[in-house]
Amino acid sequence: xxxxxxxxxxxxxxxxxxxKGDELSSFxxxxxxNEELRRELDIQKAIxxxxxxxxxxxxxxxxxxxxxxxxxxxxxxxVVSVGWGRIVSSIAAVLLLCFAAYFLFDRTSDTGAIYAKxxxxxxxxxxxxxxxxxxxxxxxELYNTQNYENALPLFEQVINADPSASNxxxxxxxxxxxxxxxxxxSAQFEYIITIKDPLYIDQARWYLALVELNEGNLVDCRALLxxxxxxxxxxxxxxxxxxxxxxxxxx
Amino acid sequence: xxxxxxxxxxxxxxxxxxxxxxxxxxxxxxxxxGMIQNVVLNNKGDVKDAEDVFQDALIVLYNQxxxxxxxxxxxxxxxxxxxxxxxxxxxxxxxxxIVELSDTVKQFVTIDESQLxxxxxxxxxxxxxxxxxxxxxxxxTILRYFYFDKKKMSEIADLMGLANEQGAKxxxxxxxxKLKSLMKDSIHFT
Numbered sequence: 073x074x075x076x077x078x079x080x081x082x083x084x085x086x087x088x089x090x091x092k093g094d095e096l097s098s099f100x101x102x103x104x105x106n107e108e109l110r111r112e113l114d115i116q117k118a119i120x121x122x123x124x125x126x127x128x129x130x131x132x133x134x135x136x137x138x139x140x141x142x143x144x145x146x147x148x149x150x151v152v153s154v155g156w157g158r159i160v161s162s163i164a165a166v167l168l169l170c171f172a173a174y175f176l177f178d179r180t181s182d183t184g185a186i187y188a189k190x191x192x193x194x195x196x197x198x199x200x201x202x203x204x205x206x207x208x209x210x211x212x213e214l215y216n217t218q219n220y221e222n223a224l225p226l227f228e229q230v231i232n233a234d235p236s237a238s239n240x241x242x243x244x245x246x247x248x249x250x251x252x253x254x255x256x257x258s259a260q261f262e263y264i265i266t267i268k269d270p271l272y273i274d275q276a277r278w279y280l281a282l283v284e285l286n287e288g289n290l291v292d293c294r295a296l297l298x299x300x301x302x303x304x305x306x307x308x309x310x311x312x313x314x315x316x317x318x319x320x321x322x323x
Numbered sequence: 324x325x326x327x328x329x330x331x332x333x334x335x336x337x338x339x340x341x342x343x344x345x346x347x348x349x350x351x352x353x354x355x356x357g358m359i360q361n362v363v364l365n366n367k368g369d370v371k372d373a374e375d376v377f378q379d380a381l382i383v384l385y386n387q388x389x390x391x392x393x394x395x396x397x398x399x400x401x402x403x404x405x406x407x408x409x410x411x412x413x414x415x416x417x418x419x420x421i422v423e424l425s426d427t428v429k430q431f432v433t434i435d436e437s438q439l440x441x442x443x444x445x446x447x448x449x450x451x452x453x454x455x456x457x458x459x460x461x462x463x464t465i466l467r468y469f470y471f472d473k474k475k476m477s478e479i480a481d482l483m484g485l486a487n488e489q490g491a492k493x494x495x496x497x498x499x500x501k502l503k504s505l506m507k508d509s510i511h512f513t
Contacts, residue, residue: 080496084469087470088391088469088473089390089391089392089473115503115506118447118448118451119451119466119470119499119502119506120470120471121445121447121448121451122447122448122449122450122451122452122454122455123451123452123455123466123467123470123471124386124441124448124470124471125444125448125449125451125452126451126452126455126456127386127467127471128382128386128441128442129452131344131348131381131382131385132378132382134341134344134345134348135348135352135378135381135382136378138345138348138349138352139352139374139378141349141352142352142353142356254342255340255342255343255346258340258342262482265481265482265484266481268481273484277484287341287342289341289342290460291460291463291464292341292460292464294460294461295460295461295464295483296483296484298459298460298461299461299483299484299485300484
């Protein structure tokens with residue numbers, strides 16, 4: 073017999089630390105008395121710990137990459153003051169690094185080429201009600217002539233005045249991508265996704281997937297593409313599936 | 324890199340976006356690794372040891388930052404130093420019976436041992452992590468959002484482009500089913 077919906081919700085709330093006071097004590101009492109509930113809770117705790125462990129491994133990999141960006145004077149000093157044995161092992165280490173760098177570069181250049189192939193900034197469309205605004209006319213001109221860097225301050229200005237203008241936000245995100253400001257770009261697309269603007273949500277998902285691709289976050293990139301590829305009504309259905317296919321052999 | 328205060332750093336770590344987390348990690352690498360190298364090198368360790376304990380400390384802080392009830396009662400600098408001090412002292416005691424450590428920073432705090440449990444790589448954790456890797460990217464993402472980032476179902480639905488909260492619940496339930504069926508084959512979970 074499966075657990076009741078109520079119990080599943082309670083376990084979820086408990087694992088997210090949302091049960092407090094009486095609710096918490098009554099849940100724990102029930103866990104002590106109900107073996108099936110206890111077993112389910114144990115499994116879910118094990119899953120939570122496993123996810124944390126997997127996440128720790130991912131974080132450590134990312135930290136190792138960050139570490140490589142920093143030059144440690146102590147590391148260099150150690151290599152200088154050593155004998156032949158250490159020199160030989162240092163050379164081996166350098167060769168190993170070159171080997172690793174070759175594969176890393178190869179992978180990066182793979183995703184870089186795929187990103188470049190699929191990233192085409194959207195057209196900036198301006199609705200009738202805002203067309204009269206002189207700033208928007210200049211902005212449209214700057215954007216459509218690919219003068220992205222100069223368009224950025226104007227984008228900020230008009231979006232501050234009208235945060236829900238998804239058309240502008242989408243183009244702003246594209247301009248930021250062109251200027252390689254990926255963090256800011258993803259924030260624009262996430263905003264559109266969060267407010268669920270039906271006209272622009274799929275475009276936002278598509279460009280967010282490309283940002284993730286550019287940043288090397290393939291898991292998040294694929295999740296977004298699967299969402300688009302699974303929706304036959306989406307304008308991005310075919311392109312998302314194509315890109316997913318191209319990413320098949322990229323780790 | 325511009326200076327970040329502890330509040331801004333915690334916000335970066337709490338974000339579910341990896342780029343934001345990495346921005347925080349990068350800042351801490353630049354700001355605090357030297358301090359940890361000092362204490363480890365002064366206490367029979369080398370640069371590699373220092374970096375290992377520093378990375379462990381960053382992982383502990385990162386995981387704690389995801390918990391609603393975590394309250395940082397000191398500066399991040401003191402917290403990181405205290406974790407590294409604790410971890411390095413443990414290692415020294417294990418290998419050479421050294422019971423004291425010569426501190427290079429005056430301020431440190433007592434670290435609750437339960438916070439360090441996240442670093443234990445038990446067989447069970449490794450098995451679940453391995454099974455997780457066999458799930459689809461979408462399943463890995465939804466389970467990570469829920470169990471690790473502690474996101475609400477409505478937020479997950481927004482982030483993953485699912486129709487609504489119920490849609491997210493259904494997807495999570497389907498992914499859990501898949502994961503449990505994989506785990507069933509393991510003697511650890513029978």
